[in-house]
Amino acid sequence: MIAIIAYLVIINIAAFAMMGDDKARAARRNGRTRRIPERRLLGVSALGGSLGGWLAMRVFRHKTKHAAFAFGLPVMAVIHAVLAVALFRYLLEA
16 A cells, blocks of 8 residues: 555656646747657646646646646546545455
8 A cells, every 4th residue: 555655646746747847848938948748748647646737737827728637637636536545445444
């Protein structure tokens, strides 16, 4: 169970950091800095980092007008929360 918690903490920190880094790259706006693809940001969020991605979206005010982020990340966060509660209940009963 500790490994699962560690994974979720690490993946959420990674999602938060990636969103912050992408916001910084977007703010620079010179042609030399490559942005982080939306597919990668959403992928990390889908792998369990949805809460970190959603918090970063709010903190950095980044990707707030993109439907995939504005609606997708909160929905993913709810799904991940339900799955986490179910998994922890299952593991505690075993």
